[in-house]
Amino acid sequence: MDILNALALFSNFVLVPATAYGAQLALGALGVTLIFGILRFANFSHGELMSFGAMAAILATWGLQSAGVSIAPFPTALLALPIGILAAVLMAVGTDRLVFRFYRKKRANPIVFAIVSVGVMFVMAGLIRIIIGPDDQSFADGERFIITVRDFREMTGLAEGIAVKQTQVLTVVITLVVVVALFWFLQKTRAGKAMRAYSDDEDLALLSGINPERVVTIAWIIAAALAAIAGTLYGLDKTYKPFIFLQILLPIFAATILGGIGQPVGAILGAFIVAYSEVTVTYAFKKFVTYLGPEGWAPEGLVQLLSTDYKFAVSFIILVAVLLIKPTGIIKGKVI
Numbered sequence: 001m002d003i004l005n006a007l008a009l010f011s012n013f014v015l016v017p018a019t020a021y022g023a024q025l026a027l028g029a030l031g032v033t034l035i036f037g038i039l040r041f042a043n044f045s046h047g048e049l050m051s052f053g054a055m056a057a058i059l060a061t062w063g064l065q066s067a068g069v070s071i072a073p074f075p076t077a078l079l080a081l082p083i084g085i086l087a088a089v090l091m092a093v094g095t096d097r098l099v100f101r102f103y104r105k106k107r108a109n110p111i112v113f114a115i116v117s118v119g120v121m122f123v124m125a126g127l128i129r130i131i132i133g134p135d136d137q138s139f140a141d142g143e144r145f146i147i148t149v150r151d152f153r154e155m156t157g158l159a160e161g162i163a164v165k166q167t168q169v170l171t172v173v174i175t176l177v178v179v180v181a182l183f184w185f186l187q188k189t190r191a192g193k194a195m196r197a198y199s200d201d202e203d204l205a206l207l208s209g210i211n212p213e214r215v216v217t218i219a220w221i222i223a224a225a226l227a228a229i230a231g232t233l234y235g236l237d238k239t240y241k242p243f244i245f246l247q248i249l250l251p252i253f254a255a256t257i258l259g260g261i262g263q264p265v266g267a268i269l270g271a272f273i274v275a276y277s278e279v280t281v282t283y284a285f286k287k288f289v290t291y292l293g294p295e296g297w298a299p300e301g302l303v304q305l306l307s308t309d310y311k312f313a314v315s316f317i318i319l320v321a322v323l324l325i326k327p328t329g330i331i332k333g334k335v336i
Contacts (some may be wrong), residue, residue, distance in 0.1 A: 006291035008160040012149070014279050020168040020237055022275030023175035027230035028252040029259070029267035030182065031223035037199040037262040038219040039104070041113035045095070045121035046227060047249035051242055052091050052124055053228025054235045055132050057084030061139045073143035075167070077236055085228040092224035093217060095120055104216075121246075128242050137240040142166065167237040178229060179268065182222070186264070191218055199262070251278065251315035258322050260329030269330060278314045281305045 028050060035043045060080035070076055099120060103113055146169055149161030186192040191214075198205040198215045206212060231245065255274045259266025285303040293299075306313065322329065 002291040004156075005158050005160040006288050008152070008156075008158055008162050009288050009291070012160065012162045014276075014283050016162065016164060016168060018276045018279040019272075020165075020171045021279065022272035023171045024230050024234045024237065025248075025251055025255050025275055026268045026271035027175055027178065027226045027233070028248065029255040029271045030179070030264055031226040031230070032252055032256045033259075033262055033264055033267040034219055034223045034226070036256070038195060038216060039100070039113065041110040041117065042253070043223075044114060044117045044249065045124055046223070047245040047247075047252065048121050048124040048128065049088055049092060049224060049227040050231030050234070050248070051128055051245035052231075053084040053088030053224065054231030054240055054245075055084075055128055055242075056087030057081055057228065057232040058132065058137055058139045058235065058240055060084065065141065070141070072141070073166070074170075075140050075142045075236055077139055077232060078170075081229065081232055084232050085225045088224040088228035088231075089221050091124070092220040092227075095124075096216065096220050125242070125246065132242065134242055137235075139240065140167065140236050165237070167233070171233045171237055174229065174233065178226070182226075183264070185222075191215075195219060247312055250312050250319070251275070254315040254319040254322075257327075258318060258329055260331035263329070263331040266329055266331035274315055274318060277318060278311050281314050282308045282311050 028046065031049075032043060032046050035041070035046070057077055057080045060083040061075075061077045064070075064076050064079055069079065071079055099116060100113065103116060143166050146164045146166050147162070149163045152161035152163070153159070186196060194205070194210045195215050195218060197208065198210055198212065202212075205215075234248070251274050252271075255270035256267050257270070258273060259268065259270030283304065286299055286301065289303050290298045
């Protein structure tokens with residue numbers, strides 16, 4: 001019984017939240033990987049693009065809620081998500097046309113592109129704060145939990161319970177659908193094959209008659225859609241904080257590089273490794289260890305490797321370790 005209680009405790013505080021968090025990071029990492037695979041630069045403005053899409057979804061959600069529109073028990077944000085995606089796509093394509101295309105025509109160094117993306121990041125961050133402000137925003141409605149700790153305890157008779165939030169299940173389901181659709185698009189459609197060809201060999205793709213501007217536009221549209229979905233799901237699962245998306249950029253890049261930058265499968269794998277690492281390392285295992293130890297015994301400390309305040313430090317450690325030990329990542333290569 002103690003082992004089952006320990007497993008329930010671990011599942012409630014580590015496995016369930018880390019799975020949802022990993023799915024959110026996976027969508028963000030896929031966007032970064034896609035842009036790198038096509039344009040060959042690290043887009044540091046991707047975190048703010050996630051924030052921009054989530055902000056648009058929040059504003060649309062508030063509008064729908066004030067009009068009395070609801071899809072209870074599901075959150076109204078699901079209805080507003082297409083507006084968030086559209087806003088993010090317009091921002092990404094507009095930024096490419098006004099900024100990145102200029103440097104692309106000049107065949108600028110990837111380092112220049114990365115620096116330019118930092119500038120875009122700050123401009124986008126300022127715009128977001130002007131529109132919605134710097135404060136935390138909540139836009140969740142509908143049912144909060146699919147199963148509560150109390151319900152789980154009553155069903156199983158255990159002392160510990162597992163709570164599963166509706167937003168966590170929605171995150172995993174939507175991520176699964178989006179990932180399957182993305183891989184189908186890249187593998188089966190003409191546009192997807194053109195993107196893969198352009199990523200693999202740009203010169204050969206141009207000789208084959210592939211339109212580079214069309215490929216770039218499609219890449220930005222997909223990356224922006226992924227960013228808006230990831231940002232909205234993250235905001236629903238936790239809360240929308242304009243400043244948090246700059247911090248999320250670190251685990252997203254850690255996941256991308258760990259999995260193998262330019263590799264979509266690697267991005268997904270890296271995202272879940274980073275998510276489970278962050279949550280596991282910052283979890284206090286005192287109660288978990290107490291269940292597994294002798295009866296009446298309990299450790300003196302929290303049995304916590306790192307405080308939750310240093311959650312993002314785990315991503316930094318992973319990023320540095322990968323760059324020092326295996327820079328190519330788990331899956332070697334830079335192709336879509």
